[in-house]
Amino acid sequence: MPQDLPISKTAQAVQPFHVMKILGEAKALQAQGKDIIHLEIGEPDFASLNCVHEAVNQAMQAGLTHYTPTLGLAELRQKLSDFYQRFYQASVPPAEIMLTPGSSSGLQLLLTALLNPGDKVLLTDPSYPCNRQFVKLLHGQVVSVPVDASTTHQLTTDLLKTHWQTGIKLVMVASPANPTGSVIEQSELVKMAQFLSEQNAYLLVDEIYQGLVYDRPAESILANQNLGENVLVINSFSKFFGMTGWRLGWLVAPLHLMPVLDRLGQNLFLAAPTLAQYGALRVLEPDALALLEQRRQAFQIRRATLINAMHRAGWTINQPQGAFYIYWDVSNLTEDAEQLAMDILWNAGVAVTPGKDFGDYKAKQHLRLAYTTEPARLEEAVNRIVTYLSTR
Amino acid sequence: MPQDLPISKTAQAVQPFHVMKILGEAKALQAQGKDIIHLEIGEPDFASLNCVHEAVNQAMQAGLTHYTPTLGLAELRQKLSDFYQRFYQASVPPAEIMLTPGSSSGLQLLLTALLNPGDKVLLTDPSYPCNRQFVKLLHGQVVSVPVDASTTHQLTTDLLKTHWQTGIKLVMVASPANPTGSVIEQSELVKMAQFLSEQNAYLLVDEIYQGLVYDRPAESILANQNLGENVLVINSFSKFFGMTGWRLGWLVAPLHLMPVLDRLGQNLFLAAPTLAQYGALRVLEPDALALLEQRRQAFQIRRATLINAMHRAGWTINQPQGAFYIYWDVSNLTEDAEQLAMDILWNAGVAVTPGKDFGDYKAKQHLRLAYTTEPARLEEAVNRIVTYLSTR
Numbered sequence: 175m176p177q178d179l180p181i182s183k184t185a186q187a188v189q190p191f192h193v194m195k196i197l198g199e200a201k202a203l204q205a206q207g208k209d210i211i212h213l214e215i216g217e218p219d220f221a222s223l224n225c226v227h228e229a230v231n232q233a234m235q236a237g238l239t240h241y242t243p244t245l246g247l248a249e250l251r252q253k254l255s256d257f258y259q260r261f262y263q264a265s266v267p268p269a270e271i272m273l274t275p276g277s278s279s280g281l282q283l284l285l286t287a288l289l290n291p292g293d294k295v296l297l298t299d300p301s302y303p304c305n306r307q308f309v310k311l312l313h314g315q316v317v318s319v320p321v322d323a324s325t326t327h328q329l330t331t332d333l334l335k336t337h338w339q340t341g342i343k344l345v346m347v348a349s350p351a352n353p354t355g356s357v358i359e360q361s362e363l364v365k366m367a368q369f370l371s372e373q374n375a376y377l378l379v380d381e382i383y384q385g386l387v388y389d390r391p392a393e394s395i396l397a398n399q400n401l402g403e404n405v406l407v408i409n410s411f412s413k414f415f416g417m418t419g420w421r422l423g424w425l426v427a428p429l430h431l432m433p434v435l436d437r438l439g440q441n442l443f444l445a446a447p448t449l450a451q452y453g454a455l456r457v458l459e460p461d462a463l464a465l466l467e468q469r470r471q472a473f474q475i476r477r478a479t480l481i482n483a484m485h486r487a488g489w490t491i492n493q494p495q496g497a498f499y500i501y502w503d504v505s506n507l508t509e510d511a512e513q514l515a516m517d518i519l520w521n522a523g524v525a526v527t528p529g530k531d532f533g534d535y536k537a538k539q540h541l542r543l544a545y546t547t548e549p550a551r552l553e554e555a556v557n558r559i560v561t562y563l564s565t566r
Numbered sequence: 567m568p569q570d571l572p573i574s575k576t577a578q579a580v581q582p583f584h585v586m587k588i589l590g591e592a593k594a595l596q597a598q599g600k601d602i603i604h605l606e607i608g609e610p611d612f613a614s615l616n617c618v619h620e621a622v623n624q625a626m627q628a629g630l631t632h633y634t635p636t637l638g639l640a641e642l643r644q645k646l647s648d649f650y651q652r653f654y655q656a657s658v659p660p661a662e663i664m665l666t667p668g669s670s671s672g673l674q675l676l677l678t679a680l681l682n683p684g685d686k687v688l689l690t691d692p693s694y695p696c697n698r699q700f701v702k703l704l705h706g707q708v709v710s711v712p713v714d715a716s717t718t719h720q721l722t723t724d725l726l727k728t729h730w731q732t733g734i735k736l737v738m739v740a741s742p743a744n745p746t747g748s749v750i751e752q753s754e755l756v757k758m759a760q761f762l763s764e765q766n767a768y769l770l771v772d773e774i775y776q777g778l779v780y781d782r783p784a785e786s787i788l789a790n791q792n793l794g795e796n797v798l799v800i801n802s803f804s805k806f807f808g809m810t811g812w813r814l815g816w817l818v819a820p821l822h823l824m825p826v827l828d829r830l831g832q833n834l835f836l837a838a839p840t841l842a843q844y845g846a847l848r849v850l851e852p853d854a855l856a857l858l859e860q861r862r863q864a865f866q867i868r869r870a871t872l873i874n875a876m877h878r879a880g881w882t883i884n885q886p887q888g889a890f891y892i893y894w895d896v897s898n899l900t901e902d903a904e905q906l907a908m909d910i911l912w913n914a915g916v917a918v919t920p921g922k923d924f925g926d927y928k929a930k931q932h933l934r935l936a937y938t939t940e941p942a943r944l945e946e947a948v949n950r951i952v953t954y955l956s957t958r
Binding site for chain 1: 570571572573574575576577578580581582583586609613614619622623626627629630631632633634667668670671674678679680681682683685695696699700703705735736766767768795796809810811812813822823826828829830832833834835836837838839840841842
């Protein structure tokens with residue numbers, strides 16, 4: 175730092191994604207002409223749908239490029255409400271839905287609305303890394319609950335009660351989850367919500383990977399009857415809907431929070447991107463959803479391909495139920511998964527994400543593999559890793 | 567609030583935009599069939615350029631809908647660097663430029679990078695309302711410097727020194743400014759930057775309305791030689807470039823801050839919207855800039871039309887040099903500008919923004935008028951207000 179110019183403690187403490195180091199090395203290797211298979215990227219390889227592009231093109235030609243209301247286009251909030259009713263049998267009034275510039279902004283809005291400095295947020299280790307960072311940026315405290323395969327890496331009501339402490343204002347869960355792809359049963363979610371309601375605390379359910387489940391119907395906590403007013407949901411058009419670069423998500427919150435969220439949104443980002451909202455209107459039409467169902471099936475095939483290849487290699491893998499991740503326990507291969515990730519990249523040309531990005535607990539024993547590429551490449555990735563491991 | 571569910575103090579304290587009340591009433595009147603002239607909206611009425619739409623359409627067809635790097639597309643950072651060189655004779659390396667999802671996010675990133683709780687930020691009253699809110703959300707303290715027509719509502723080095731106190735980490739100015747349209751001379755900006763460098767504090771210059779000046783060349787603080795490493799700039803594709811709903815801005819910061827900003831951006835928003843970035847690549851081409859120059863001239867004609875009409879009405883108005891606002895001193899008409907705004911809306915069908923949205927100092931004596939509509943409508947707005955005032 176030149177001179178004595180200020181920098182905040184929170185900013186200094188924010189962790190980078192360790193996968194960025196892998197990604198940087200991977201790009202350097204590619205620049206040298208090496209063929210790298212990318213299993214580190216949490217982004218579908220599919221582009222957004224052509225019908226979305228056509229709808230956006232029409233919106234542009236109609237000059238619909240101005241700001242929308244902070245809560246989002248009224249017709250899109252209505253359409254999401256209809257979508258919940260039709261696909262999840264969930265009654266979610268449009269007035270409780272807010273469009274956000276990516277689900278990151280939804281998360282930030284909700285945490286900003288709820289947390290005073292020193293307030294506690296309970297979440298699992300491992301979990302999506304930014305959750306912890308958002309809490310720290312707001313000067314909140316993270317109560318981290320270590321989870322492992324015995325609970326499919328998910329929080330349970332028992333764990334919640336065991337780790338309960340005063341000062342917890344919010345509990346965050348994700349279903350399907352990143353990095354594990356695991357799903358929480360709705361009955362368990364409802365029990366958690368009820369316990370938290372008694373504690374005057376909120377439950378925030380990350381449903382960003384909603385729709386990407388493979389052996390069961392897609393679900394939403396919002397479909398459950400008799401929930402209290404302490405349930406929050408964030409969601410996204412990035413994953414199932416395949417619109418990553420558009421930066422559009424949404425949140426669902428009880429009516430009493432909406433004026434606060436509206437005011438915070440006015441200040442923090444004004445409104446979500448307009449054309450992304452017109453694209454989202456289109457992607458919720460039946461013909462577009464049918465195309466997305468085909469993509470879901472493609473992910474299912476990829477999952478099977480990767481898991482079968484890993485089983486053939488002799489590795490023990492429990493089949494995750496959703497998202498597009500496998501959280502691979504490599505404890506029989508290494509005591510330092512980050513080093514193994516680097517070795518696999520350099521020697522096998524396969525990029526994966528070290529567990530360290532998702533927490534501390536057993537992080538050195540895990541790698542995350544994303545099946546966001548073609549089946550043939552997934553098989554080749556496993557073959558390359560097998561070959562490397564046999565020679566080291 | 568149901569039960570005793572938590573809500574944060576900061577969220578409760580966040581002020582709404584008072585103009586939203588005006589806007590709500592205006593829409594209700596329109597729904598009744600009344601003709602409302604909108605001078606309250608800080609958004610150009612022009613849509614984004616057709617050439618932008620064509621470029622975005624091509625990018626969509628090429629499947630370029632995935633995430634970009636957090637700092638933005640490398641070619642756009644280079645193109646902005648070239649733009650600074652060509653139009654402002656400013657040497658700004660691409661490595662010091664970061665694309666952000668709207669300039670709001672740029673502001674948030676910079677404040678988050680710099681401020682610890684309790685740190686002070688000096689800014690003027692009046693000024694853009696969100697600036698104050700961002701400081702409060704980070705638990706910083708606002709040091710508010712009242713400014714009036716005697717300094718064209720701008721901060722000066724003298725005022726800065728007079729109001730200096732320990733604990734100030736950042737000073738925020740805007741040129742051209744919202745709500746006044748006034749410009750700070752570069753010599754004054756450089757003096758402030760030098761004083762702040764001695765104090766180990768940053769100067770953040772909001773250049774969001776850059777390019778929208780009418781009697782002088784557009785300028786950037788970045789064109790000045792021998793600046794220290796304490797100068798920060800935020801900018802936007804919304805105003806001059808006419809891309810409001812696309813939610814794309816950028817920031818310029820010294821190289822030592824970029825890794826911190828990159829990490830914060832990874833967590834807070836991942837990346838700016840991809841297609842907006844492809845649109846921005848196009849809007850920086852010479853033919854697009856020529857069209858934007860025509861729009862600037864249209865704003866100049868509107869400014870003259872509105873000011874001439876106001877002068878004919880017998881009102882004293884100093885001609886602002888930039889943006890598309892007039893900050894109208896109505897102290898000879900009312901002691902309550904917010905009430906006057908409501909009266910004008912109901913009786914004259916003209917929507918304007920009360921000064922209260924921009925601070926406290928002399929706020930009850932001012933209204934902000936935005937000349938974001940056609941000249942004929944601007945003249946009619948003044949005529950309607952004159953008629954109303956003559957009958958009350």
